[in-house]
Amino acid sequence: MNHTTSLWRPYLHSATRSTRHSRRQFHLGDIHSAVPDAPSPTEIAPLLEEFAKHSPRPLTLPKLFSFGQPLTAESILESASYVLSEAPRLFGSRVRNLEALPFIVGMNPFIARILAAHRKSFKTIAMFPPVTSLEENTRVTAQLEALVQAHANDIPTMAKGFQECSRYMTPEEISEFLDSAIRNRIAVRLIAEQHIALSRALQNGGKKVEEYIGVIHLACSPKQMIRMCGSFVSELCEATFGSAPKIIIDGDVDSTFVYVPVHLEYILTEILKNAFRASVERHHKQGYSSRHPIPPIYITISPPGSETPIASSAPSSSTAHPFISKHKQRPHFLSMRIRDEGGGVAESNINKIFSYSFTTAGRNSVSASMDDIDFSGSGGGGGPYAAQHIGGMAALDGSYGGGGGGLFGEMVGRGVQVGTGTIAGLGYGLPMSRLYAKYFGGSLDFISLDGWGSDVFLKLRCLDDAEDVVIG
Amino acid sequence: MNEERLIKSANYVRTELPVRIAHRLRDLQALPYVVVTQEGVAKVYELYWTAFDKFRRYPQVDTLEDNDAFCVFLRNILDEHSTVIPSLSLGLSLSSPYLAPDRLDAFMRRMLVSRISRRVLVEHHVALSQSFNNKLKGTGQAGAPVGIIHTGLNVKESIKRCVAYLRSRPYDADQDVSSGTQNVDWSEVVIDGHVDTTFPYIREHLEYIIFELLKNSFRATRSKHPDASRLPSIRATIVAASHQVTIRISDQGGGIMSSHITTPSDLFSFSHVRNAARLDDARLGALRTVSSSSRGMKATVDEQVKTWQTATAEHTPSPASLAPHPRIGIGLPMSNIFATYFGGSLEIVSMDGYGTDVYLRLPRLGTNLEGIEV
Numbered sequence: 001m002n003h004t005t006s007l008w009r010p011y012l013h014s015a016t017r018s019t020r021h022s023r024r025q026f027h028l029g030d031i032h033s034a035v036p037d038a039p040s041p042t043e044i045a046p047l048l049e050e051f052a053k054h055s056p057r058p059l060t061l062p063k064l065f066s067f068g069q070p071l072t073a074e075s076i077l078e079s080a081s082y083v084l085s086e087a088p089r090l091f092g093s094r095v096r097n098l099e100a101l102p103f104i105v106g107m108n109p110f111i112a113r114i115l116a117a118h119r120k121s122f123k124t125i126a127m128f129p130p131v132t133s134l135e136e137n138t139r140v141t142a143q144l145e146a147l148v149q150a151h152a153n154d155i156p157t158m159a160k161g162f163q164e165c166s167r168y169m170t171p172e173e174i175s176e177f178l179d180s181a182i183r184n185r186i187a188v189r190l191i192a193e194q195h196i197a198l199s200r201a202l203q204n205g206g207k208k209v210e211e212y213i214g215v216i217h218l219a220c221s222p223k224q225m226i227r228m229c230g231s232f233v234s235e236l237c238e239a240t241f242g243s244a245p246k247i248i249i250d251g252d253v254d255s256t257f258v259y260v261p262v263h264l265e266y267i268l269t270e271i272l273k274n275a276f277r278a279s280v281e282r283h284h285k286q287g288y289s290s291r292h293p294i295p296p297i298y299i300t301i302s303p304p305g306s307e308t309p310i311a312s313s314a315p316s317s318s319t320a321h322p323f324i325s326k327h328k329q330r331p332h333f334l335s336m337r338i339r340d341e342g343g344g345v346a347e348s349n350i351n352k353i354f355s356y357s358f359t360t361a362g363r364n365s366v367s368a369s370m371d372d373i374d375f376s377g378s379g380g381g382g383g384p385y386a387a388q389h390i391g392g393m394a395a396l397d398g399s400y401g402g403g404g405g406g407l408f409g410e411m412v413g414r415g416v417q418v419g420t421g422t423i424a425g426l427g428y429g430l431p432m433s434r435l436y437a438k439y440f441g442g443s444l445d446f447i448s449l450d451g452w453g454s455d456v457f458l459k460l461r462c463l464d465d466a467e468d469v470v471i472g
Numbered sequence: 473m474n475e476e477r478l479i480k481s482a483n484y485v486r487t488e489l490p491v492r493i494a495h496r497l498r499d500l501q502a503l504p505y506v507v508v509t510q511e512g513v514a515k516v517y518e519l520y521w522t523a524f525d526k527f528r529r530y531p532q533v534d535t536l537e538d539n540d541a542f543c544v545f546l547r548n549i550l551d552e553h554s555t556v557i558p559s560l561s562l563g564l565s566l567s568s569p570y571l572a573p574d575r576l577d578a579f580m581r582r583m584l585v586s587r588i589s590r591r592v593l594v595e596h597h598v599a600l601s602q603s604f605n606n607k608l609k610g611t612g613q614a615g616a617p618v619g620i621i622h623t624g625l626n627v628k629e630s631i632k633r634c635v636a637y638l639r640s641r642p643y644d645a646d647q648d649v650s651s652g653t654q655n656v657d658w659s660e661v662v663i664d665g666h667v668d669t670t671f672p673y674i675r676e677h678l679e680y681i682i683f684e685l686l687k688n689s690f691r692a693t694r695s696k697h698p699d700a701s702r703l704p705s706i707r708a709t710i711v712a713a714s715h716q717v718t719i720r721i722s723d724q725g726g727g728i729m730s731s732h733i734t735t736p737s738d739l740f741s742f743s744h745v746r747n748a749a750r751l752d753d754a755r756l757g758a759l760r761t762v763s764s765s766s767r768g769m770k771a772t773v774d775e776q777v778k779t780w781q782t783a784t785a786e787h788t789p790s791p792a793s794l795a796p797h798p799r800i801g802i803g804l805p806m807s808n809i810f811a812t813y814f815g816g817s818l819e820i821v822s823m824d825g826y827g828t829d830v831y832l833r834l835p836r837l838g839t840n841l842e843g844i845e846v
Contacts, residue, residue, distance in 0.1 A: 251823075251826050252825070252826070300823065300826060301826075302727070302823040302824060302825045302826035302827075303825050304825075305824045305825045333824075335823045335824065335825075335826070337823055337829070344711075347713070445821070447819070447821065447829075447831060449665075449709070449711040449718050449720060449831075450711070450713045450718075451666070451711050451712060451713050452665055452666070452709065452711040452718075455720075455821075455829065457821055457823070
């Protein structure tokens with residue numbers, strides 16, 4: 001880990017110096033100037049109210065599917081109309097949640113920046129005229145894309161802000177806020193990206209990609225996704241630690257299911273990062289040389305079953321009695337078990353692993369030299385984690401639109417945008433993965449064998465059989 | 473251990489047990505009338521009442537000869553009560569429509585925990601008496617367990633012992649599942665992790681749990697792969713931490729979810745509301761058979777093994793006609809109670825279509841203030 005910190009230190013110094021110089025007496029007006037053209041709270045309050053009055057037209061999965069089956073100009077226009085009514089509602093609700101944070105938290109430069117950006121996005125999207133033609137749709141789609149891009153750095157920026165504000169809010173309050181913000185964000189991206197993908201598919205004329213409906217893959221292969229995420233994490237691991245374990249896939253390796261691949265990609269990447277890091281660190285700690293291979297990560301795939309509904313298997317001594325249960329039809333899931341020998345999670349930490357910003361990364365770090373900046377809060381410091389801090393600051397410095405100024409911002413910006421840039425750091429990986437897994441009704445469970453390794457059980461809902469799932 | 477202490481221990485047992493039995497009686501008396509008059513529960517009430525009476529009339533123990541007689545008395549009562557578990561299970565399953573699942577499970581739990589406590593007390597005292605007598609006669613062994621707590625129980629050895637018993641059964645030992653047509657060997661069990669782990673625990677408890685869990689795994693694996701020429705292996709991982717030992721058993725038996733239950737922990741319940749299988753006719757029939765037999769069921773590995781050995785020795789013509797080990801289905805609830813008795817836990821995770829992982833965590837006795845329920 002040392003070589004990483006020595007890389008970041010000079011960058012850190014120059015970055016902090018430039019920020020300090022630009023910091024003067026902080027006025028309320030400054031927040032708005034940090035985001036050009038951001039509307040003031042009073043300006044958009046009436047718009048917010050108006051949208052709050054609209055009864056929501058919540059989008060169900062079957063509805064989302066229907067826009068792409070069949071894919072026609074009419075279905076695209078209908079999809080556009082849904083997006084233009086749901087996206088502002090979702091953004092509006094996020095604005096309201098942000099505005100409901102304690103004043104002192106809202107004044108934090110990072111949080112304030114996010115809030116202003118959301119107000120701007122809300123106003124933009126609320127004022128889109130209805131889409132009546134495919135040309136208009138193309139324009140709207142481009143603007144939607146820009147909007148999604150603009151919010152790419154939200155999570156690390158908010159993470160930074162909350163870390164600085166940790167003394168003003170309890171961890172439960174922060175968790176609750178972040179849970180709802182992230183869920184909201186997943187919904188917006190899903191709706192927007194689905195519409196963008198469908199629009200593009202229509203533009204490509206008859207060239208239908210058989211297995212996709214927008215961002216939903218009808219034959220999502222866990223094996224392929226594991227290979228893809230595995231190689232990415234493996235590179236990251238080699239770069240950070242010098243070695244990486246192998247992945248062995250077993251069970252029903254060729255099964256496929258209907259899912260949104262980018263969600264699975266995120267979850268797998270985060271879980272694998274944890275598993276790889278733990279395995280390598282334990283291996284090093286035990287003093288094994290490279291002759292002893294690092295224990296591989298075993299991923300077992302269990303296919304969605306053909307569940308039979310239970311209906312009335314209640315015993316014949318029946319309905320008169322008060323305690324007869326009523327079982328419902330069971331949904332279908334694809335399950336994966338990710339098993340490592342990384343030493344497990346210590347008993348004292350097991351309750352914290354799903355809380356935001358708990359991480360064991362970067363404890364012995366650069367923080368000593370960062371005394372100019374108040375990083376008070378839950379002890380995260382430098383090491384690989386520093387990059388995430390910088391990412392947040394790089395997003396601050398320079399234009400609203402992410403990617404900041406200069407080489408440094410660019411280096412970090414890309415990784416931060418995907419949210420998966422470094423092997424460890426934010427402490428958001430597990431809680432966010434769990435949110436993604438639960439989004440369509442799945443689950444993520446973590447079982448630790450302290451002193452040996454961990455098992456992560458991931459259950460993902462098959463989307464071809466999910467009429468009850470509501471987006472947003 | 474000297475004579476004075478042994479006598480003291482005897483009188484402690486003599487006075488403590490009626491108190492605990494009295495609590496059980498009170499608990500039974502508080503149940504709905506319709507429950508206690510059920511077949512099974514009524515029998516258990518009678519048994520407890522008789523035991524209470526006998527204990528309270530038993531004279532004080534003053535000498536070693538008194539203690540020897542007392543130990544015989546204790547042994548007899550334990551034998552008389554060997555039908556309690558299946559009778560109670562039967563009675564409560566039948567009462568399931570009249571009791572909320574939580575209340576039913578809580579009641580059963582109190583009964584079984586108290587039973588374990590009483591047995592631990594009695595068997596510990598009897599074991600102490602035996603080793604004391606051996607010492608007097610000069611036939612003692614060095615390094616013998618302290619009463620019934622084994623100070624250095626080797627987990628891998630216990631697992632291997634259970635595996636050996638289970639794998640020596642015929643391939644069609646489980647009558648209620650299809651076992652295919654080929655006489656294929658049972659799965660191998662691979663043991664890994666901290667394989668040299670030893671820890672202080674009661675051997676009978678540990679082995680009962682492992683036995684039941686492995687029995688389930690063997691059964692499920694065979695049932696899931698009826699046509700395989702070689703059954704997939706089962707993996708047992710031992711993990712030693714400073715204050716607890718964990719054993720993880722992973723199989724490829726297809727998982728445990730079925731139409732009877734909604735979550736794996738429903739399998740620990742005696743209520744048919746949580747686990748509809750409790751009121752299956754086959755299940756009830758098996759419970760009746762076991763509760764009316766003279767041997768009853770003590771929830772130990774030795775007892776089950778003896779039963780098989782007797783059956784094979786008698787060369788029973790076909791497994792179907794004699795059911796030496798009817799499936800009464802209380803292995804998991806009992807294991808759960810044994811596991812949680814000293815503050816441990818049992819967790820089941822199912823990957824439906826693939827297999828099951830069971831996590832058994834047991835505290836090292838003597839390192840914590842174990843939360844022992846009485």
